Amino acid sequence: MISFGGFVRAARARGRLVVQPRMGMSDPATMRAGLLATRDAAATTVGTITVDSYTRVGDNTGAALALARGSAMNGYPITAHSRRTTRRVLHGLGFPVQVRHGSAMPGDIVSALVAAGMHATEGGPVSYCLPYSRLPLRDSVENWTRASERLAAVPDHHMETFGGCMMGQLCPPSVLVAITVLEALFFRQRGLRSISLSYAQQTSPAQDVEAVAALTSLAGELLPDVDWHVVIYAYMGVFPRTPAGARRLMAEAARLAVTTGAARLIVKTEAEVHRIPSVAENVAALEHAGDVAALCTPAPADGRDTETYAEARAMIDAVLDLDADVGIALDKGFSAGYLDVPFCLHPDNAGRARSYLDQDGQLRWSATGSLPIGGPSAHRRDMTSSDLLAALSYMERRCDTN
Amino acid sequence: MRAARSPEQLDVVVTSTASDSHTWNLVYLQLTIEEAGHRVHNLGACVPDDEVVDECLRRRPDLLVVSSVNGHGFTDGLRLITALRSCDDLRGLPVVIGGKLGICGTAGVHGELLEAGYDALFEDDPELARFRGFLDSLVLVRR
Numbered sequence: 001m002i003s004f005g006g007f008v009r010a011a012r013a014r015g016r017l018v019v020q021p022r023m024g025m026s027d028p029a030t031m032r033a034g035l036l037a038t039r040d041a042a043a044t045t046v047g048t049i050t051v052d053s054y055t056r057v058g059d060n061t062g063a064a065l066a067l068a069r070g071s072a073m074n075g076y077p078i079t080a081h082s083r084r085t086t087r088r089v090l091h092g093l094g095f096p097v098q099v100r101h102g103s104a105m106p107g108d109i110v111s112a113l114v115a116a117g118m119h120a121t122e123g124g125p126v127s128y129c130l131p132y133s134r135l136p137l138r139d140s141v142e143n144w145t146r147a148s149e150r151l152a153a154v155p156d157h158h159m160e161t162f163g164g165c166m167m168g169q170l171c172p173p174s175v176l177v178a179i180t181v182l183e184a185l186f187f188r189q190r191g192l193r194s195i196s197l198s199y200a201q202q203t204s205p206a207q208d209v210e211a212v213a214a215l216t217s218l219a220g221e222l223l224p225d226v227d228w229h230v231v232i233y234a235y236m237g238v239f240p241r242t243p244a245g246a247r248r249l250m251a252e253a254a255r256l257a258v259t260t261g262a263a264r265l266i267v268k269t270e271a272e273v274h275r276i277p278s279v280a281e282n283v284a285a286l287e288h289a290g291d292v293a294a295l296c297t298p299a300p301a302d303g304r305d306t307e308t309y310a311e312a313r314a315m316i317d318a319v320l321d322l323d324a325d326v327g328i329a330l331d332k333g334f335s336a337g338y339l340d341v342p343f344c345l346h347p348d349n350a351g352r353a354r355s356y357l358d359q360d361g362q363l364r365w366s367a368t369g370s371l372p373i374g375g376p377s378a379h380r381r382d383m384t385s386s387d388l389l390a391a392l393s394y395m396e397r398r399c400d401t402n
Numbered sequence: 403m404r405a406a407r408s409p410e411q412l413d414v415v416v417t418s419t420a421s422d423s424h425t426w427n428l429v430y431l432q433l434t435i436e437e438a439g440h441r442v443h444n445l446g447a448c449v450p451d452d453e454v455v456d457e458c459l460r461r462r463p464d465l466l467v468v469s470s471v472n473g474h475g476f477t478d479g480l481r482l483i484t485a486l487r488s489c490d491d492l493r494g495l496p497v498v499i500g501g502k503l504g505i506c507g508t509a510g511v512h513g514e515l516l517e518a519g520y521d522a523l524f525e526d527d528p529e530l531a532r533f534r535g536f537l538d539s540l541v542l543v544r545r
């Protein structure tokens with residue numbers, strides 16, 4: 001299979017944004033049809049196999065049972081399908097395919113993808129534990145250490161950190177930037193040399209531009225000996241309900257990716273708020289993103305002189321000071337509350353930091369707990385259920401009614 | 403186990419299903435139920451069936467609320483209610499389920515879930531008023 005990192009590098013040299021779907025179906029024939037349609041879409045694409053929820057939590061029996069009963073799952077059960085089946089799904093595609101999975105126990109998934117001839121995946125010890133699992137963070141770090149070392153032994157390997165997404169919404173950008181950089185450093189320490197760093201579009205275009213600039217600067221400083229690029233995720237929170245609203249939001253994501261100099265964009269579709277998208281809806285989203293990208297011009301800025309950079313840098317330095325091993329440092333960093341993700345229910349998250357949306361749609365801290373950044377340490381007023389719903393549906397309101 | 407409380411106040415356990423890691427739905431439901439005057443214990447994401455059963459046996463709540471949006475809610479919910487109802491002590495426990503239960507919507511799964519032992523089923527968003535009404539009826543029945 002063509003190298004994932006190499007493909008992105010080559011596209012970048014030609015000034016093309018690589019676009020990629022979040023696609024996964026349990027039926028092998030449908031999965032292959034989805035990959036072929038992705039490859040043939042009128043845009044510069046790489047393919048995705050998204051893994052189902054049973055496989056993510058290590059319930060291989062559940063995945064096998066669903067297959068036997070013929071009940072459709074929310075993704076491709078890569079460990080329940082045989083290596084031969086997956087090889088047939090991939091046969092002769094001629095473009096790179098990445099496995100996306102959301103598992104705090106990625107060992108079997110990484111073995112299966114390597115056995116099927118692939119070399120690119122994503123996740124991370126924090127970003128695939130806190131939002132995806134009830135496993136202790138320490139166990140996830142250990143599982144991710146083994147899986148990363150396994151992948152590092154594969155020529156052409158590529159690993160993307162999911163740290164720029166976390167809960168998908170209402171997390172101030174500095175924490176996302178800090179986690180994605182720290183996970184990249186974790187991967188580097190485990191021997192991986194081709195790494196992408198993620199950032200998920202949030203509620204304010206101005207704040208997003210600043211965050212990606214800060215992320216790009218930090219990656220340049222801290223990953224000198226790594227082949228790295230930045231990947232943008234189209235909005236990961238509650239999506240607009242109308243097709244026009246969804247397209248507007250996705251266009252903003254494509255513009256963010258190109259203007260900040262990111263190399264790759266993962267799209268969402270008009271079906272997002274309703275259900276798993278069809279292949280045709282995915283292709284439409286990829287082509288829409290590619291068309292918008294072609295109309296935008298890169299204008300990357302130096303991110304070092306920004307608030308997001310200062311906050312992220314303070315968190316990164318505080319965590320790295322805790323231990324020479326980045327995995328141990330991450331675990332200690334969460335215990336200490338130096339990293340704290342608002343609204344995350346995982347027992348290893350301190351849960352003392354809280355965020356809100358200001359009048360311009362920028363994410364702000366209402367409480368910083370023990371984050372090493374100053375600011376209000378305790379919050380003034382609890383959110384009601386309608387406050388929460390209003391914050392979660394901010395983008396839906398902004399895009400659907402404009 | 404329980405502190406003294408008024409008969410209007412229900413002890414409610416909120417849980418996800420074994421394969422579902424979404425939690426914004428759980429946070430939102432917890433706030434909604436607390437605002438109606440009740441107490442909530444939130445079990446969080448990806449709770450294995452055994453753990454839900456054990457927590458219910460230990461806490462003896464007045465209501466169990468199951469929420470799932472990842473598209474496996476129908477299958478996971480069916481397995482969970484079968485485990486709960488096969489436990490003698492939990493046969494009479496009020497249990498409801500809601501969310502985005504199938505990968506193609508909720509159509510067609512209503513009957514089977516109610517048949518298997520759920521006391522009520524709630525679809526995606528428009529149903530919160532009905533859910534609040536359900537909480538009120540539960541208080542009335544207990545008095």
Ligand code: B12
Binds near residue numbers: 053472499
């Ligand atoms: C944020 C998000 C995530 C975050 C979640 C972080 C976290 N830990 O919570 C991340 C990025 C990690 C994530 C991951 C995944 N996600 Co997700 N996610 C979303 C998204 C964008 C928003 C959800 C949200 O925050 N809603 C806000 C809350 C308040 O609303 P709600 O969950 O819709 O619940 C409402 C009602 O359903 C109702 N309700 C819910 N439960 C109950 C119960 C009762 C009793 C009652 C009365 C009411 C009720 O009340 C709520 C308020 O109205 C939705 C799509 C969307 N809505 O735009 C997809 C979505 C839910 N995800 C989806 C999927 C499939 C996944 C994944 C499996 C990955 C994949 N294959 O794509 C993984 C989950 C892995 C796993 N093990 O389950 C699908 C589900 C498809 C389906 N049901 O058909 C959706 C719809 C996206 C899509 N179109 O594909 N996700």
